[in-house]
Amino acid sequence: MTAPKIRVHVENARSKAALHQITPAQWDAACARHPELARRLEASLGWDGDVLEGALRNAEIVIGVPALRERLSERAPRLKWLHATSAGVDRVLPLDWLPKGVAFTNNRGAHGAKAEQFMRMAYSLLHMRMPEIVANQHARRWQQLFSPGIAGKTALVIGLGDLGMGAVRAAKQLGLKVIGVSRGGKKVRHADAVHAIPALDGLLPEADFVVLAVPLTPGTRHLLDRSRLDLMKPTAGVINIARAAVADYTALAEKLERGELAGAVLDVVEPEPLPQDSPLWGTRNLIITPHISCDDGDHYMDITLDLWFANLARYVKGQTLRNRVDPRRGY
Amino acid sequence: MTAPKIRVHVENARSKAALHQITPAQWDAACARHPELARRLEASLGWDGDVLEGALRNAEIVIGVPALRERLSERAPRLKWLHATSAGVDRVLPLDWLPKGVAFTNNRGAHGAKAEQFMRMAYSLLHMRMPEIVANQHARRWQQLFSPGIAGKTALVIGLGDLGMGAVRAAKQLGLKVIGVSRGGKKVRHADAVHAIPALDGLLPEADFVVLAVPLTPGTRHLLDRSRLDLMKPTAGVINIARAAVADYTALAEKLERGELAGAVLDVVEPEPLPQDSPLWGTRNLIITPHISCDDGDHYMDITLDLWFANLARYVKGQTLRNRVDPRRGY
Numbered sequence: 039m040t041a042p043k044i045r046v047h048v049e050n051a052r053s054k055a056a057l058h059q060i061t062p063a064q065w066d067a068a069c070a071r072h073p074e075l076a077r078r079l080e081a082s083l084g085w086d087g088d089v090l091e092g093a094l095r096n097a098e099i100v101i102g103v104p105a106l107r108e109r110l111s112e113r114a115p116r117l118k119w120l121h122a123t124s125a126g127v128d129r130v131l132p133l134d135w136l137p138k139g140v141a142f143t144n145n146r147g148a149h150g151a152k153a154e155q156f157m158r159m160a161y162s163l164l165h166m167r168m169p170e171i172v173a174n175q176h177a178r179r180w181q182q183l184f185s186p187g188i189a190g191k192t193a194l195v196i197g198l199g200d201l202g203m204g205a206v207r208a209a210k211q212l213g214l215k216v217i218g219v220s221r222g223g224k225k226v227r228h229a230d231a232v233h234a235i236p237a238l239d240g241l242l243p244e245a246d247f248v249v250l251a252v253p254l255t256p257g258t259r260h261l262l263d264r265s266r267l268d269l270m271k272p273t274a275g276v277i278n279i280a281r282a283a284v285a286d287y288t289a290l291a292e293k294l295e296r297g298e299l300a301g302a303v304l305d306v307v308e309p310e311p312l313p314q315d316s317p318l319w320g321t322r323n324l325i326i327t328p329h330i331s332c333d334d335g336d337h338y339m340d341i342t343l344d345l346w347f348a349n350l351a352r353y354v355k356g357q358t359l360r361n362r363v364d365p366r367r368g369y
Numbered sequence: 370m371t372a373p374k375i376r377v378h379v380e381n382a383r384s385k386a387a388l389h390q391i392t393p394a395q396w397d398a399a400c401a402r403h404p405e406l407a408r409r410l411e412a413s414l415g416w417d418g419d420v421l422e423g424a425l426r427n428a429e430i431v432i433g434v435p436a437l438r439e440r441l442s443e444r445a446p447r448l449k450w451l452h453a454t455s456a457g458v459d460r461v462l463p464l465d466w467l468p469k470g471v472a473f474t475n476n477r478g479a480h481g482a483k484a485e486q487f488m489r490m491a492y493s494l495l496h497m498r499m500p501e502i503v504a505n506q507h508a509r510r511w512q513q514l515f516s517p518g519i520a521g522k523t524a525l526v527i528g529l530g531d532l533g534m535g536a537v538r539a540a541k542q543l544g545l546k547v548i549g550v551s552r553g554g555k556k557v558r559h560a561d562a563v564h565a566i567p568a569l570d571g572l573l574p575e576a577d578f579v580v581l582a583v584p585l586t587p588g589t590r591h592l593l594d595r596s597r598l599d600l601m602k603p604t605a606g607v608i609n610i611a612r613a614a615v616a617d618y619t620a621l622a623e624k625l626e627r628g629e630l631a632g633a634v635l636d637v638v639e640p641e642p643l644p645q646d647s648p649l650w651g652t653r654n655l656i657i658t659p660h661i662s663c664d665d666g667d668h669y670m671d672i673t674l675d676l677w678f679a680n681l682a683r684y685v686k687g688q689t690l691r692n693r694v695d696p697r698r699g700y
Contacts, residue, residue, distance in 0.1 A: 055513050155519055155543075159493035166490060166661070172503045175657050178650040180642035182386050182659045184666030188486055211542065212486075311511035319509040326506050328513045330497070335515030 043080035047093035049102035050085045057338045058123065060101070068343035075350050101346060103130055111137035119353060123342050125149055125200060128254035128281055133365040143349060143361040146200045148341045149332035153204030153279060156331035160303045161193065161212055161247055164275035169301040169323040189213030194245035196261070197252030198226050201279055201332055205249045217241055242269035247277060253369035254281035264289035267299065275301040279331045282308035291321045305331040374411035378424035380433035381416045388669045389454065391432070399674035406681050432677060434461055442468035450684060454673050456480055456531060459585035459612055464696040474680060474692040477531045479672045480663035484535030484610060487662035491634045492524065492543055492578055495606035500632040500654040520544030525576035527569070527592070528583030529557050532610055532663055536580045548572055573600035578608060584700035585612035595620035598630065606632040610662045613639035622652045636662035
């Protein structure tokens, strides 16, 4: 007698970048890496709802949040677990559509290694005055903008989840002083100090680099607002690898244009794709990277599926799932 | 009875960047860091020859190669040691003007720490496709160019002096495989393998990053020529922190324009300043940094003078000086 299969549906969206879609080959490869667990699954893969409704009728687990989320408890009566293949779930907040009793997990852990690599570069871009240097190149202007050693400068990393910890590790490798800010203010590895959010205003004047790595929730919207940007040193820079709306970009762009901040590297903008007529494209001392900082271009979904299988191991044993999104906190 | 003072002249040129000039304050600060030795010196500082001829008549040591080098043995009859405040001495080759018996030293050792920092950024710039990303920003084009992890890629570092070793350390920190190339091919720390120059053609096809860190001499001119560029993978990139003429930039620019190489970061061009009408400014997938990769913007001359004082300690004891330029090799 064999145990009944666990029905899993993987829902993809063609509107997403290729690396954010799970192909049958990637699914099969992940199953081959986790054969014991994979044997217990019966899986379907779909794109943009093509097989969704039929799959939902029996699915116990869905990977990928469906675009259409209305009446999910009726459409998916057996659903127990929904997994988002992104870390941030701000785009599906509030979670009023989530049926009671369904566990909702995010993809925390899939981004830290790449974020660490990006941040090593991003700190150096600002420190070595690359926003000015690339602008000078475009203007065909030779100007020797020198910089000293980076060691001893201070990084203020706001948010100490998977991304933030990548930013902390990168800062430490470069010899920076690292101050972390998180909800609870609990000490973390590699940070010289960690404070809770209420301490933020007192910390901003010390920072050479302010790194935004918090989830976007109603509570973090415009966390780095105009008054907080005004607390920063004019020689300091901002790096955002979280979500655009956690900072006031209008205020930031104004300060950059006036030289009241030295530079910024923004990996996230609003909306994405950024429209051609957005003034951000041409803002002085601003480097825009197109939301590429934290996703491994070759292995994002392999990493994602490995994380999911690790959680599946907990699921089949009846253990509490990791990465559960708290509907009240929104992350 | 006191020993006679050692007469030292420091010769500056206003045409150089401010950080390449030794100010009286920097000289005094260096003397204060090395009081025992400084007590034995009698020093003069000059700019563009203003006090040069009088100083040369008695000088035993000159720091900074004078612009006018004719008949130096007549003008400086007591000269024993001339110190260049740059690492490369290509601009004063051949050394036929150097009086016999005068020791000529370069500034090797003043650049490695900064070079290491720059190289960490430069590898990442190419790996993360930043040449395309900054071009897209300028064109107001949103295109998500993702990249995988950088670890496991291969850096081929040509030249293993002070700069090259900075490039080797940076590569190792990023998890790259590091192949070094030097005249002797002697194993160095952090490099997975080291080969002598004749092996170069066989190594180029393996490289994801080719780093130029050799001194410019008649023997290294166009070391990375068209035929060698043709040996590189189309996905690979070039980073030059040495001198422009060690590569064939015409061939390099053609290959970049045709997409036969993925990118380049050139910190050195010819001439410097690069004229406004140089086609290099607008070459596809090329980032030009204005010869700022290896000089500490705040402390270059402090580092230089500390190195010089360390050599002075050897000088007063009659020991062989470090960093002596070999007139036959030209570095």
